[in-house]
Amino acid sequence: MNSKQQMDITELQKLDSQHHLHPFTDAKELNEQGTRIIVKADGVYIWDAQDNKLLDGMAGLWCVNAGYGRKDIAEAAYEQLQRLPYYNSFFQCTTPPAIELATLLAELAPAHINHVFFTGSGSESNDTVVRMVRRFWDLKGEPQKSVIISRKNAYHGSTMAGASLGGMRFMHEQGGLPLPGIVHIDQPYWFGEGGELDKQEFGLNVARQLEEKILQLGLDRVAAFIAEPIQGAGGVIIPPESYWPEIQRICDKYGILLIVDEVICGFGRTGKWFGSHYYNITPDFMSVAKGLTSGYLPMGGVMVSDRVADELISKGGELAHGYTYSGHPVAAAAALANVKILRDEGIVETVDTDTGPYLQQRWQELGEHSLVGESRGVGFLGALELVSDKLARARYPNSGKVGGLCRDISIKNGLVMRAVGDTMIISPPLVANREHIDELVDKAKLTLDQTLEHIPSIKFDE
Ligand code: PXG
Numbered sequence: 001m002n003s004k005q006q007m008d009i010t011e012l013q014k015l016d017s018q019h020h021l022h023p024f025t026d027a028k029e030l031n032e033q034g035t036r037i038i039v040k041a042d043g044v045y046i047w048d049a050q051d052n053k054l055l056d057g058m059a060g061l062w063c064v065n066a067g068y069g070r071k072d073i074a075e076a077a078y079e080q081l082q083r084l085p086y087y088n089s090f091f092q093c094t095t096p097p098a099i100e101l102a103t104l105l106a107e108l109a110p111a112h113i114n115h116v117f118f119t120g121s122g123s124e125s126n127d128t129v130v131r132m133v134r135r136f137w138d139l140k141g142e143p144q145k146s147v148i149i150s151r152k153n154a155y156h157g158s159t160m161a162g163a164s165l166g167g168m169r170f171m172h173e174q175g176g177l178p179l180p181g182i183v184h185i186d187q188p189y190w191f192g193e194g195g196e197l198d199k200q201e202f203g204l205n206v207a208r209q210l211e212e213k214i215l216q217l218g219l220d221r222v223a224a225f226i227a228e229p230i231q232g233a234g235g236v237i238i239p240p241e242s243y244w245p246e247i248q249r250i251c252d253k254y255g256i257l258l259i260v261d262e263v264i265c266g267f268g269r270t271g272k273w274f275g276s277h278y279y280n281i282t283p284d285f286m287s288v289a290k291g292l293t294s295g296y297l298p299m300g301g302v303m304v305s306d307r308v309a310d311e312l313i314s315k316g317g318e319l320a321h322g323y324t325y326s327g328h329p330v331a332a333a334a335a336l337a338n339v340k341i342l343r344d345e346g347i348v349e350t351v352d353t354d355t356g357p358y359l360q361q362r363w364q365e366l367g368e369h370s371l372v373g374e375s376r377g378v379g380f381l382g383a384l385e386l387v388s389d390k391l392a393r394a395r396y397p398n399s400g401k402v403g404g405l406c407r408d409i410s411i412k413n414g415l416v417m418r419a420v421g422d423t424m425i426i427s428p429p430l431v432a433n434r435e436h437i438d439e440l441v442d443k444a445k446l447t448l449d450q451t452l453e454h455i456p457s458i459k460f461d462e
Contacts, residue, residue: 009049012037023158041068044429044436046416057416057426057440062232062264063295066341067431073296076337080330089118089327098327101336105288105303108273108339113286115309118327119300122263122289123157126226128302129259129285130161131321133224136257136308139315145223148259149213151187155233156226156261156287165226167234183217185209187231188239191374191385191393203240211250224257224284225250229275232264232427235420236383238376244279257284257308263300264381267291268342268430271352271379278378284308294338299331347430351379358434362441363426369448380430384444386422386451395422397460405458406451413450415443 017031037049044067046056059065066073080097087095098118106114117132119125130148137145150156152167163171164178167187172178186193186206194202214222225247231237251258260283265275269291272278276286284307289300304312312319325331342348350356356379363382367375373387373394386403388396396402403419410417410424418425428440 009037010034012049043067043069044432053414054411055415055428055436055440055443057410057428057444058418059427059429060295061290062269062427063290063293065267065269065291065430066294066338066347067429070294070296070338070341072341073294073334073337077297077330077334080333084329087329088324090322094327095329095332097329097332097336101327101332101339104336104339105301108343109286109303110274110276110282112282112307113303113305115304115306117302117304118332119289119302120298120323120325120328120331121157121300122261122287123159123162123300124323125263125287125289125300125302126156126165126261127159127161128321129226129287130165132285132302132304132308132312132319133257133259135319136311137223139311139317142220144221147181147183147217147221148223149210149217149225150182150184151227151231152184153187153189153234153237154184154226154228154231154261156228157263183213185213187234187237188243189231189235189237190240191376192235192237199240200242203242204246207243207246207250210247211254214250214254214256219254219256222254222256224259226259226261228261228263229265229279229281230270230378230381232381232425233420235423236376236381236425236427238378238381238383244281248281259283259285259287262286262303263289264291264427267294267339268348268351269379269381269427271348271356273348291342292339293331293335296338297328297331297334298325299328299335342430351430355430355432355434355437356380359428359432359437359440362437366441366444366448369445369452371448371452380428380432382426384424384448386424396455396458401458401460402451402455405454406447409450409454410443410447413443413447415440415447417444417447 013034016035038046039049040047046054102116105116119128134146150165154167156162156165164182167184186209188203188206190199190202260276262274266288270278276283284305286303293299360377363375363377371386373385373390375384388394399421403422406424407419
């Protein structure tokens with residue numbers, strides 16, 4: 001890098017700190033450090049402004065499923081931008097890409113899901129779900145059924161409704177949340193909260209909290225339950241096998257709506273098109289975003305089951321809800337190109353039958369490391385629990401210190417891994433091949449070794 005380039009970077013970092021407020025960021029701390037500026041990407045790699053090449057173990061933010069640099073997605077968007085950059089889907093109008101995308105999504109979703117409402121993001125999708133759930137019960141003549149049950153440590157977005165549905169205490173504390181009518185039960189996090197219980201028994205116990213909550217609130221008040229098939233931002237929390245069948249049984253028994261948040265698990269992340277396929281769940285709604293466009297353009301949606309769509313449509317009356325960018329034609333064109341890539345190149349299938357099992361087999365090896373209390377994963381999702389005592393599942397003090405160190409070392413080693421407290425997580429692009437997986441796991445292993453070496457220098461009490 002020459003001095004001119006270095007100056008440009010320093011200048012950009014200065015402007016960033018002067019004018020740009022970042023999401024989920026301590027601005028004071030960031031301004032002292034300076035941002036990492038990412039300038040280009042290709043396949044599974046990103047490059048920063050200093051020309052460091054990083055294997056993107058997080059697919060951006062769990063979204064670049066098709067990998068970076070797909071000209072066919074860019075061209076589809078460019079072509080649509082020239083033909084018709086914008087029109088809305090209000091007032092009896094729509095555009096061809098929005099229609100075609102809705103049709104393709106209905107084909108890929110479980111058979112009983114045949115409608116989609118388009119949004120601009122996962123958060124907007126979950127806001128939309130709240131509106132639709134309440135509209136559904138209104139139309140049924142039971143408007144008092146309005147409470148939505150969610151889970152602690154869930155992530156469903158950052159808008160007021162999204163953050164309320166989510167179970168992140170630190171988010172609730174900042175915003176006077178949750179909104180009324182949203183309550184939380186425990187999460188199926190065996191490693192962190194299962195104690196001495198057998199995994200499957202623990203899974204059943206936490207699922208049965210749903211039944212207890214319904215009975216406690218009164219069935220006449222409960223509208224729906226929302227959950228991610230596998231919690232992403234919460235730390236890649238994979239429920240015991242006993243969990244989802246029990247949740248399904250309870251939703252069916254009481255007739256409450258089941259909302260499955262597929263924002264991370266959708267579009268092949270588990271090796272199936274949707275997490276609902278992976279766990280054999282029958283949702284009434286699926287929220288989608290991220291992998292829908294592989295992040296190339298912002299877009300989300302709520303996929304609606306026949307049970308709900310029939311009610312919304314047959315009774316007539318307007319759904320008083322919608323966004324300027326619902327069904328945006330350029331985003332829809334990019335989504336179409338992206339979903340066709342995932343389908344026609346067999347990318348989802350490859351994750352299911354080849355690269356997913358290979359990643360899991362290699363990821364399991366990291367569970368042998370003395371710093372790792374558990375390694376777990378499904379498809380192209382993985383987590384490592386960093387512990388001070390393997391057998392006792394004992395954590396280091398001051399959660400996040402060891403995880404943060406590990407993440408920083410990982411980046412120095414050329415691998416983007418994310419830390420949630422002391423849980424290291426990955427969610428790589430679905431196009432990573434066996435060589436990329438070897439590189440990822442080898443770099444993660446080196447990172448664990450170096451983290452272990454550096455732990456004695458951590459000041460846990462600061
Ligand atoms: N649902 C789930 C399951 C998500 O993971 C959203 C909804 C909201 O989507 P939008 O598009 O509004 O961001 C998400 C988003 C993290 C992290 O730190 C995860 C997300 C967003 C930001 C940070 O892992 N997931």
